[in-house]
Amino acid sequence: MTPADSTPAARALDEAVRLLQNGDLVAFPTETVYGLGAAARDPLAVRRIFAAKGRPADHPLIVHLPDATALDAWGVTEGTAAVVLADRFWPGPLTLVLRRRPGVPDEVTGGLDTVGLRVPAHPVAQALLRAFGDGIAAPSANRFGRVSPTLARHVREELGPDVFVLDGGPCAVGVESTIVDLSGPTPTLLRPGGLPVEALEAILGHLPPGGTRAPGTLPGHYSPRTSLLLSSDADAAAARLVGKGLRVEILWGTDEADHARRLYAELRRMDELGVDVLVAELAEERGLGRAINDRLRRAAWPHAGEAPLEDGDDPSER
Ligand code: TXA
Ligand code: MG
Numbered sequence: 001m002t003p004a005d006s007t008p009a010a011r012a013l014d015e016a017v018r019l020l021q022n023g024d025l026v027a028f029p030t031e032t033v034y035g036l037g038a039a040a041r042d043p044l045a046v047r048r049i050f051a052a053k054g055r056p057a058d059h060p061l062i063v064h065l066p067d068a069t070a071l072d073a074w075g076v077t078e079g080t081a082a083v084v085l086a087d088r089f090w091p092g093p094l095t096l097v098l099r100r101r102p103g104v105p106d107e108v109t110g111g112l113d114t115v116g117l118r119v120p121a122h123p124v125a126q127a128l129l130r131a132f133g134d135g136i137a138a139p140s141a142n143r144f145g146r147v148s149p150t151l152a153r154h155v156r157e158e159l160g161p162d163v164f165v166l167d168g169g170p171c172a173v174g175v176e177s178t179i180v181d182l183s184g185p186t187p188t189l190l191r192p193g194g195l196p197v198e199a200l201e202a203i204l205g206h207l208p209p210g211g212t213r214a215p216g217t218l219p220g221h222y223s224p225r226t227s228l229l230l231s232s233d234a235d236a237a238a239a240r241l242v243g244k245g246l247r248v249e250i251l252w253g254t255d256e257a258d259h260a261r262r263l264y265a266e267l268r269r270m271d272e273l274g275v276d277v278l279v280a281e282l283a284e285e286r287g288l289g290r291a292i293n294d295r296l297r298r299a300a301w302p303h304a305g306e307a308p309l310e311d312g313d314d315p316s317e318r
Pocket of ligand 2: 139140148
């Protein structure tokens, strides 16, 4: 072992690779959110992800790859824009859904004939993928239905102290990857995310929304315990609710990137502080604003089937 190999970070990386090879789970940072990873070729290991998250087994997982050269081993790129998009946007917050190659486990795809693929940009994710040398299946490292983690501490709060977490600090993007479906006759958008849709549309043309896929596409998926009120005038809405004796905070960000980076951590912090209502204004519906608004609208849905809280509603009466 060289001296460089014995740093705590290098030892943690070695341990993570050993765990993955052993069929165990490893939580790791990406530039979007923390993922809970398993060796994507190992069906038993992948099943452990669903057990740890409490997630239904028919929900497909994203396979994380070290680089785009691995793309063809997992998905069918012929006749699609996959290679063009991969060249342009990987590593980065973009997931491509392609028809899957034979041999991709059903546990990964939820039995679908497609597979989601992404090359993450975070240096720790990159180091892990290179050291492991194969695909790592990973959903966000939260319990099913909860807010995605953007700090190593969040992962432990979600999944308990026993989960092995590579700590890469706070996630720089803060919302999940943009997902584009290239498996059909025309590309569709499955989830707005960290890569602005406009950047994809500059190459693909207009991207219509695709069919819904659980879970990141279900209303209420990102619900925090604190009620989230969407308002066109946060100050006025907050003043009204404070007047009713509620504990109120306003969600803010200096710009969209800052807003996205802090969004999930702020939702968690409100729960910890016991805040009754968090008031937020929607961002402009472009760039990262689309992803922010998508997550805000889901978080504002306190219970599936119930209307989101809007101006004039009183969350204490729900
Ligand atoms: O930024 C991200 O994408 C993070 C990091 C860890 O990479 N991952 C993430 O994974 O958000 P997850 O499982 O929380 O959300 C992945 C979404 C789900 O909504 C899933 O349904 C969709 O991707 N998905 C995965 N494979 C798919 C497929 N073959 N077809 C359609 N949707 C798919
Ligand atoms: Mg998720």
